Amino acid sequence: MSSTNETIKTRLIEKFGDQVSHFEEPYGLLTFEAPKEMNLKVMQFLYDDAELRFQFLTDLTAVNYPEKQGRELAVVYHLHNLADNIRIRFKVFTDINTPEIFTATQLYASANWMERETFDFFGVKFVGHPNLKRILNVDEMTYFPLLKQYPLEDQTRIDKDDAMFGR
Amino acid sequence: MSRPVRFNVHPILADTKDSISMVDMPQGHIGEGFFATKLSDVVGLARKNSMWPLPFATSCCGIEFMATAASHYDLARFGAERMGFSPRQCDLLMVMGTIAKKMGPILKQVYLQMAEPRWVMAVGACASSGGIFDTYSVLQGIDQVIPVDVYVPGCPPRPEAILDGFIKIQDLVGEERLRRRSSEKYQQLLNSYGIQ
Numbered sequence: 052m053s054s055t056n057e058t059i060k061t062r063l064i065e066k067f068g069d070q071v072s073h074f075e076e077p078y079g080l081l082t083f084e085a086p087k088e089m090n091l092k093v094m095q096f097l098y099d100d101a102e103l104r105f106q107f108l109t110d111l112t113a114v115n116y117p118e119k120q121g122r123e124l125a126v127v128y129h130l131h132n133l134a135d136n137i138r139i140r141f142k143v144f145t146d147i148n149t150p151e152i153f154t155a156t157q158l159y160a161s162a163n164w165m166e167r168e169t170f171d172f173f174g175v176k177f178v179g180h181p182n183l184k185r186i187l188n189v190d191e192m193t194y195f196p197l198l199k200q201y202p203l204e205d206q207t208r209i210d211k212d213d214a215m216f217g218r
Numbered sequence: 219m220s221r222p223v224r225f226n227v228h229p230i231l232a233d234t235k236d237s238i239s240m241v242d243m244p245q246g247h248i249g250e251g252f253f254a255t256k257l258s259d260v261v262g263l264a265r266k267n268s269m270w271p272l273p274f275a276t277s278c279c280g281i282e283f284m285a286t287a288a289s290h291y292d293l294a295r296f297g298a299e300r301m302g303f304s305p306r307q308c309d310l311l312m313v314m315g316t317i318a319k320k321m322g323p324i325l326k327q328v329y330l331q332m333a334e335p336r337w338v339m340a341v342g343a344c345a346s347s348g349g350i351f352d353t354y355s356v357l358q359g360i361d362q363v364i365p366v367d368v369y370v371p372g373c374p375p376r377p378e379a380i381l382d383g384f385i386k387i388q389d390l391v392g393e394e395r396l397r398r399r400s401s402e403k404y405q406q407l408l409n410s411y412g413i414q
Contacts, residue, residue, distance in 0.1 A: 187320075188319075188354075196354045196355070201354070203353055203354070204352045205348070205352055205353060205354055205356070205358050
């Protein structure tokens with residue numbers, strides 16, 4: 052019997068109670084949230100449960116919400132149950148001043164490079180990651196370019212006219 | 219009944235009159251049985267009509283370059299018959315496409331591997347100035363890491379524009395003084411890029 056969004060939600064609430072929250076289904080994709088200390092426990096449950104079997108990590112990224120005090124960074128996991136072809140989205144929020152999150156590399160090997168990318172662009176520090184260093188940007192980069200406080204444009208240019216290039 | 223056999227006994231020969239271009243003779247003194255001119259002119263004449271380009275193509279400008287080098291636009295007409303894919307054999311580095319900051323050191327290494335004399339052509343908006351990619355990850359023009367001789371504008375430039383840039387390079391090569399590469403000014407230019 053393959054599970055539906057409703058049964059997955061019921062299973063999660065049975066197991067974790069109030070800890071899992073903010074259930075939504077945008078475009079039919081079950082999305083929920085948990086405290087950041089719980090991320091591994093929730094994913095381990097989703098991985099091991101004989102019915103849920105979310106054993107494939109499709110995507111891992113972060114989102115920066117500068118206006119949300121204490122919840123500036125959201126780390127988003129997209130999980131896939133390959134046997135039943137069901138996908139879910141799982142988010143944890145963290146304060147930007149303490150961006151430490153447990154690594155998922157022990158659970159999903161594919162998390163290795165995706166966590167490095169998330170660290171590279173958002174500065175999320177994955178505790179326990181085997182090789183947490185920049186992967187796409189140059190090693191000399193001193194900031195995390197996708198945080199909203201940094202402008203997109205290259206700041207080293209002096210020849211572009213501000214009025215013409217909208218700075 | 220056997221088929222009539224035709225022999226092509228009157229083939230039409232290709233009319234090559236006025237369709238072969240000859241390189242002009244350099245200025246000099248001509249007389250009975252001798253011709254005297256400057257060594258730099260002769261060296262320049264030889265160099266500019268036998269350039270060995272090294273295509274460093276990373277994106278759509280590279281596709282335009284492929285059209286330029288293919289039969290329709292035919293870069294070989296200008297003596298650049300052979301693309302070299304080793305920097306050690308080439309004297310013209312053609313950089314075509316967006317160069318990310320992470321690619322910068324690699325481009326510089328390719329330039330360093332070329333032997334003097336060497337020329338660089340930045341083809342397209344991205345190689346010349348970063349183009350539309352005014353962003354944290356893209357090098358804002360290759361002249362931040364290596365000296366450039368000719369810039370070709372366009373996004374991407376048409377093959378005619380690339381040919382025009384190539385002819386500009388030929389003019390530079392043909393007119394170059396023999397001592398330029400060992401001059402103080404040239405050393406200063408290289409030093410400003412951190413090249414010894």
